[in-house]
Amino acid sequence: MTPPPRTPPRSLAPAVLVMGKGGVGKTTVAAALATLEAETRGRAVLVEFGDGESGRRALGAGHRGVEHLVITPAEAIQRGATPLFGSATLAKLALGNFAMRPLLRAAPAVRELAMLESVRQVVAARPGVRVVVDMPATGHAVAWLRTAKQGREFLASGPMFELCDRVARELVAPGCASIVVVTLPERLVLEETLELCESVARDPGLEVARVVVNRVPLPLSREGLADARALAASGGALAGAAAALVSVLEAREAASEGAAAAMEVFARGPHAVWRVPLAPVDPTSRDVARWLRAEGAA
Amino acid sequence: MSDPLVIVCAGGGGVGKTTTSAALALALAARGQRTLIVTIDPARRLAGAMGVPITDVVTRVPLPAVGDRLWALMPDPRRSMGTFIDHLFADEPEARARVLANKLYIGLADAAAGVHELVAMNLVARAATDGGFDVIVIDTAPSRHAIDFVTYPGRLADLLGGRTVSWIAGLAQRASGEAPAPKGLLSWGTGRVEHLLARVTGPNLVRDTADLFGDLALVRERFVALTRRASELLLGERVAYALVAAPTAAARDDVLFLATRLEELGLRPRAVVLNRADTHPAPWARALREGPALGPAITEVLDALEQERVARATAADGLSGELGRRLPWAPIVRLPYVEVSAPEAIVAALSGELAPHLDTLLPDAR
Numbered sequence: 001m002t003p004p005p006r007t008p009p010r011s012l013a014p015a016v017l018v019m020g021k022g023g024v025g026k027t028t029v030a031a032a033l034a035t036l037e038a039e040t041r042g043r044a045v046l047v048e049f050g051d052g053e054s055g056r057r058a059l060g061a062g063h064r065g066v067e068h069l070v071i072t073p074a075e076a077i078q079r080g081a082t083p084l085f086g087s088a089t090l091a092k093l094a095l096g097n098f099a100m101r102p103l104l105r106a107a108p109a110v111r112e113l114a115m116l117e118s119v120r121q122v123v124a125a126r127p128g129v130r131v132v133v134d135m136p137a138t139g140h141a142v143a144w145l146r147t148a149k150q151g152r153e154f155l156a157s158g159p160m161f162e163l164c165d166r167v168a169r170e171l172v173a174p175g176c177a178s179i180v181v182v183t184l185p186e187r188l189v190l191e192e193t194l195e196l197c198e199s200v201a202r203d204p205g206l207e208v209a210r211v212v213v214n215r216v217p218l219p220l221s222r223e224g225l226a227d228a229r230a231l232a233a234s235g236g237a238l239a240g241a242a243a244a245l246v247s248v249l250e251a252r253e254a255a256s257e258g259a260a261a262a263m264e265v266f267a268r269g270p271h272a273v274w275r276v277p278l279a280p281v282d283p284t285s286r287d288v289a290r291w292l293r294a295e296g297a298a
Numbered sequence: 299m300s301d302p303l304v305i306v307c308a309g310g311g312g313v314g315k316t317t318t319s320a321a322l323a324l325a326l327a328a329r330g331q332r333t334l335i336v337t338i339d340p341a342r343r344l345a346g347a348m349g350v351p352i353t354d355v356v357t358r359v360p361l362p363a364v365g366d367r368l369w370a371l372m373p374d375p376r377r378s379m380g381t382f383i384d385h386l387f388a389d390e391p392e393a394r395a396r397v398l399a400n401k402l403y404i405g406l407a408d409a410a411a412g413v414h415e416l417v418a419m420n421l422v423a424r425a426a427t428d429g430g431f432d433v434i435v436i437d438t439a440p441s442r443h444a445i446d447f448v449t450y451p452g453r454l455a456d457l458l459g460g461r462t463v464s465w466i467a468g469l470a471q472r473a474s475g476e477a478p479a480p481k482g483l484l485s486w487g488t489g490r491v492e493h494l495l496a497r498v499t500g501p502n503l504v505r506d507t508a509d510l511f512g513d514l515a516l517v518r519e520r521f522v523a524l525t526r527r528a529s530e531l532l533l534g535e536r537v538a539y540a541l542v543a544a545p546t547a548a549a550r551d552d553v554l555f556l557a558t559r560l561e562e563l564g565l566r567p568r569a570v571v572l573n574r575a576d577t578h579p580a581p582w583a584r585a586l587r588e589g590p591a592l593g594p595a596i597t598e599v600l601d602a603l604e605q606e607r608v609a610r611a612t613a614a615d616g617l618s619g620e621l622g623r624r625l626p627w628a629p630i631v632r633l634p635y636v637e638v639s640a641p642e643a644i645v646a647a648l649s650g651e652l653a654p655h656l657d658t659l660l661p662d663a664r
Contacts, residue, residue, distance in 0.1 A: 022440035023312020027548065053551050084498045094494045137311065137440070154401035154506065159498045224599030231596070238589050244582035249599065251639040280606040281613055282547045 012209055013178040015123050015131045015171060017145075019200075020182035021192065022137040025214040029182045029276070030134040031058035031066075032288035037130045038065030039289065045069060045131040047119055055134060060284045071118045073111040079121065080114035084159045112144040113151060117163060120171040142196070145172050145204045168204075178209035185216050185259030190266075197269070208271045212292070213263065215278040219256045225249045272296070301536055302334070302431040303661050307571075308560075309542035310552025311440035314573040316341050317641065318542050318633070319437035320348065321648035324361070325656060327368035328649065331432040334425055335359070338418050339439040340372035347641035354381060354417075356425050369429070371421055378417040385420060385524065386517045393513040400510045415439070419528035426531055433660070434531075445539075445559050464515075466508045538568035538661035541628075543621075545575055545613035550620070557625055569629045569659050570621055571652075575614035576634035579604060610635060631655045 018030040030046060037044035045067045048055035052070035059066060081091040094100060123131045135141040149172070151164035171177055179200055183193040190213075197208040228249060231242035259275075266273040274295040276288055283291075305322065309315040316337060323335035337345070340352045349360045354373040358366055373381075383403075387394030397403050415438075426434060438445065514521070531537065539560055543553040557567055579587070586592065587600055618630050636647045652659075 021311065023310065023548075025312075025548075051555070053555070054548060057547050057551060085494055090494060094498075220599050220602060221595055223595035227593045227596040228599070231592070238586060241582035241585040241589075244580065245586060245596075245600070248603065248637045251637050254639045280609040281545075 012130065012180075013174075013176055014129075015119065015133060015177040016180055016209075017133045017135050017141075017177050017206075018180045018182060019135045019141045019196070020137070021189070024182045024184050024189070025276075026137075026182045027054045027134050028058045028283065028285060028288055029180070029212050029214060029292075030132050031055060031060075031063075031285035032292055033180065034066045034130075034132040035059065035063055035285045036289040036292055037132065038063070041130070043067070043129050045122060045126060045129055047071060047122060047131060047133040049073075049115055049134070049136060058285050060286065063285070069122060071115060073115065076114035076118040077111060080117040080163065084163060109147050109151070113147045113164065113167065116144065116148060116167045116171060120167050123171065123176075142199055145200070145206070148172050149204055172204045172206065174206060177206060179206050180210045180212060181208050182212045182214055185213050185255060185262055187258050187262065190262040194265070197271070210272050210274060211266050211269075212274045212276060213259065213266070214276045216259045216275045217252055217255045217278045220249055220252055225253065301531070301534075302426050302429075303433045304436060304531055304537040305433065305568075305659055305661070306436045306438060306532070306537060306539045307542050308438045308445055308539060308556050309440065310549050310556075312546075313440075313542050313544040313549045313552075315440060315542040316437050317644055318571055318573060318648060318652075319435050320645045322540075322652055322656075322659065323368060323370075323433075323435040324364065324645060324649040325652045326433050326435070327359075327364040329653065329656065330367065332367050332369075332430060334369045334371060334422075334429060334431045334434045335437065336418065336422055336434060337370070337372045337437045338415055339375065339437075345370075345372050348645070354421055356421075356429060369425075369431070371418075371425060373414070373418050373421060375414040378414040382413055382417045382420075385417070386514075386520055389520070390513075390516055393516050397510060397513050400513075401506050403510055416525065416528070419532070420524050423524070423527035423531060427527075445556055445563065449563065466504070466511050533565075536661055538659065539565055540659050541567045541570045542573065543570060543617065544573045545610050545617050550617050553621070554624060567625060567628050568661065569631060569655075570625065571659075572614055572618065572621075572630055572632045574610050574635040575618070575632040576607060577611060577614075577632060579607060580634065583607075607635070629658050631658060 016033060018026055018033065020026045020029075027048075030048075034044040034046040043065050046055055046059065047069050049071050051072075052068070055068055055070070059068060077095060078088070078091060081095055082088050085091040085094055119131070119133055136144065148164045148167035152161060152168055155161035155164060169176075181193055181196060183189055193211065197211070200206050200208060225246065228242050228245045232239050232246050234242075263273055263275070274292055276283075276291050276295075279287070307315055307319040307322070316339075319337070320335055323333045327333040334356065345352050348370065350357050350370040350372055352372045352374050354371070354377070356369050356371050359368040359370050361368060383394060383397055387397065422434060422436065425431065541553050541556055543549045553570065560567055578584075583600060583603065586596070587604070592600075614632065618632070621628070621630060631652070633648055633651050636644045638644060638647070
């Protein structure tokens, strides 16, 4: 059987949702994508949930053209509720109600939905500008994306239904949002990433447009490894120390071979794969943007 | 027999927290303490390497060095909502069936953050009572909000115990015209809000919410009992919080955020574990560099590795200094970067490094 011909990567939708498990460098990649977008098209938005520190750090000093928006749960709920209740005052009255406060604190889906609605509003208010969203870690992010459709199914009617419907049609839909998954070149992490791609495609039905394999180790010299092996086998005074060096170099070689094998698996799939090399200390979003550009992103 | 000591390891993603927690548990078991390692967000890689299944059953870790002193609990997050409902409704089969069929529950089941932590903590509470453990090491989820699970039992108990449940139940009845609207000036504000909410959310959501809460109210006592024990373990005298970090800017932000969050909860990190922060070249690297002249290829490799180490150490020194100013009472345990392929080999190497620091990491109450 011949492999299907590789289709060139489709262009990204107005909203780019960056997902991945914790610690894979999601924030840096999201900031790099926004930086790249701003360099190419003059403007971009980076949306972050939380205190905004991570995105600010990842963007660094030179991020001209990137509008950095921070959305907190409380603001999102207020923002999402205002059109529902007709006015900010009525929304405040309802949200501050003695029964609503504990309900909102303990009912997470409401916050998630409100955050997505905020993103939808950001995208709608900036036509033609790409909005890159640094999503929460994997499992949680998939559940987030499903809230709109689930809400739509069981609400059936009313303003809350309409909100869910809007989010489902205008944000969590093919053509409106592209998923970018960030992963690491380790076999089991990559397996989880493949599962994530399938899960997102099944429900909410979004295709993963790009997979960014972050921190791809650069192999150290093969000659050095061969020499270290020879020294370890020599039985001399340094044989033990050389054996320790061999195990470090072998670990690195295994990591880069594993990365190469995984790259092949992903390359057979429908999404473009971009690699970002491993740096010993924090790369800036501009470094990562430069690497992504070299991989064909722009 | 007294309760076990608890060490909660918290940190951002990618700092080696799960590996460090496993190494800590291994070191405690190796020195003779009966230890349970609990991984809230199990990494299959590590579970596999340690020969432990991902299940809500406490399983012995089959490592020869620790005999039967090291046990693991790695519950599957995808199954926790079901487990939770089973625990709660053990004596109320009809209500359990209603809840499982409730549309709101079905919608919430995989979005409900905190439920998994709660289930895991209930399993821990049981193990703490029945397992005869000296120490329990809890590896939290790799998130800034991981610490918040400490407060989750209380938040849910507040919700179920407060007026919210009966109000929502009444709201559903009034929305369907089965009960009269509340009267009097004081209830005007409430009535107004009810009207607004019913209009905004639609009758289905109100009814499903009311049904779900009605059933949850049936098991409130049981819920409170389940969560009280978890809260005792997490907030009592016998717990210590260890923050795990690595010399990266993201890890720095995460660890400072978590320190602040702990303080808001009235807790103090007992110590910081700084991974990938070797102060000196490894003995083998020094031996090779200081020995007789080696070939250019091997020298080049050693130089490259040393440059990387210096870059990590410089970043680690900066972070150590900052943490020292921010958390002057918290000792910093620096661990080396262990670069080998097998995760179990990393755990073994780090447990050796942690062995001299165990008393620094254990809670005071002993």
